Amino acid sequence: MDAIFQNLAIGFSTAITAYNILWVFIGGLLGTVMGMLPGLGPATGVAILIPITYGMNPSTALITMCAVYYGAMFGGSRASIMINTPGDASAIVSCFDGYPMTKNGEAGAALAISAIASFIGGTIGMLFLVFLTGPIADAALRFGPAEMFSLMLFALVATITLAEGSLLKGVIAMCIGFMLSTIGIDALTGILRFTYGVEELQDGIDFLVVMIGVYAICEVFKNLKNLETKYNLDSKSIGKVWVSWPQFKKCIMPMLRSSPLGFFVGVLPGMGASIATFMSYAMEKNLSKTPEKFGKGAIEGLAAPEAANNSCAAGAMVPLLTLGIPGSGTTAVMLGALMMLGVKPGPILFSQYPEIAWGVIASILIGNIILVIINLPLAIPLVQLLKLPQRVMMPLILGMAFMGTYFLNYSSFDFILVMGFALGGYIFSKLEIPLPPMILALILGGTTEQSFRNSMSLSDGSLGIFFSKPISVTLIALAGLSLVYSLLKRRKHAQ
């Protein structure tokens, strides 16, 4: 324990220099802006920084890049909350309750709680990183294909419970999501599936394109009828970016529960923040006494995923710092930049460059504090946007949506896709088919399929593999329990 505090002291002495704090501030601001713009995510932000980091010493470089990463986690949800367009993958879930809150005239509270939850998630993630890195990194190594598949199964079952109304419609949505996820090159065989000779479909359908279509553009469609109405705004509350104590109290437990969850998902190889946010949302909805409020502007439904995605970002640093391997696209870019500076990544990073490893950990805390300071005042001008009438706001959303779509892959083909999904989303909403199960199935489809097929290869085709490993059995049991629980709850609700 003493050693940890000693190392932490080294870390803070590295991180707390005027020069480093200045860079954390610049990086955080850049990250926040990158996160806010739909389609531009943390990976792009870090890549843009690479030429600037050339002249830096490695720890300043890594600290700056981390600041961009966390900044994007803070900024990503701004657009989700304000215009129903997620800034990046980790901000998808923030649309579910963030945008309804805006519509209810609570944009200020939504922006404030998202910054606060991000801070809490990031700080808890940092504490986990300090004290639990060793054991958690070991636990993550035990996740093979079978465990991964069981985890996916659990996440999917949990999402069915997200479905409003008919369970059958939720399953339909999920199946459509799975079908969409099979489009493109099959990684296991290299064979093209369902691309019908369209080269642009080779890499599959980017779920952010789907997301922007079914949420942002579809929202514009829905509002075409009443362009003259304004948001339901209380002129006194506008500009007030803070949460009341009762609102905050509702969020405490969800934030405390979601942070460890997000952290662990972040540690697992190949898992992203989007999965962490979905799982935390599903968990909170299941635990909530008022699940019917979720999706209609429940503040805890926003706080939970916001905390989860920031602690997930801290979790993603575990494989980077302990094994020297990237846990996410963003950390892959960071690793490349570090290598250019002559730092050899690998299991020896901690022992060989303690000032870098611990400096980064310390900078996470400093970064989170600075980001709250950046983000709370930044929310005030954002809220003013809502004074715009719909007939100005809607074209603005449409413009942002198209810009974001283009930034994703620099492909104009995605415009066709995004419009197709917008129409599909509109039809879905008329049929009352819920969208979250579809989105999650689309995100998880690839991993689910690959982990299943890899498990089958490993076991020579026997399903027994899922029941022969303790972690896998536990997860399957949890999936079963949550399914039964939600069915019972539904029945009770119906009576």
Next chain:
Amino acid sequence: MKKLFAVVLLVVLFAVAGTASAEWKPSRTIELIAPANPGGGWDMLCRTVQKALTDEKLVEKNVIVVNKPGGGGATGWNYLKGKKGQGEYLSATSTLLMLNNLLGKSEITYKDVTPIAALQTEWISIAVEQDSPWKTVKDLFEAIKADPSSVPVGVGPTLGNNDHLMFLELAQEFGVEPASIKFIVYPGAGGEIVPALLGGHVKATTIGLGEVLEQHKAGKMRIIGVSADQKLDFLPDVDTFTAQGVNLVFPHWRGIIGAPDLTPEQVKYWDDVFTKMVQTETWKTLIANLGWSNFYQNSAEHTAFLEKSTTDFDKLLTQVGLKK
């Protein structure tokens, strides 16, 4: 409007003047296309070249890196294909330019563009668990021969890549039926394969040396062979395949291609620039930091190399049944 017209006219004039004179020079910002997302090998190559060209002042214009991901490189390369005759557009390339075409994933081949240079290579390694009984590639393949299903081999991000093909070629050398090998594919590549081997979910992996080098040095896993042409000085305890009696050298090289229909003057300009670049200290330090080895070929050498490699890969892919 008049102003705009004047500018356009000027640009056109410059372009014409540029191609007409015997000595060609870039007349505007040089665009390095990384046909992938930030973070991968192509992206790193472009950023390294950008830094070397800029720091050593080898070009007079600005150099920017543009990411155009998609289609295993096809999106970026098609963009380059559209810049016919424009010497300011360059793109990163690798064996995938050939493999994607041979595997039927893309229409584009090296003949649709102008090969400019091969720049660097990474060597491919075979790694096993630290406490594994296999000390040489022979040990490993004998174990596979005896009981293929007991030796899952991690590979990624997709079958049909360099690492996979190299393993198949080794298998042929040892008389192991390629179809019998139990490949476990990790789309996350090294980021997933390394933990999978550390956690014992796979027993061996065929993977870029850089991904496992530090793990090997730290005693977390063991590299039992590399595809290099001679013993690597940073890896004295590991023999090459050739030293182990297998006739196989397999570079995972990366290089630069230009737009189609470049003039000899344009090609000569880049030949001069890259010949100088690979000799600079900046370049040498950067590639050493990244664990890459020099693999320079100029335009003519590289074109001949691509031609030969295409024939070789075609033969291999047909033999192992990947080419339909």
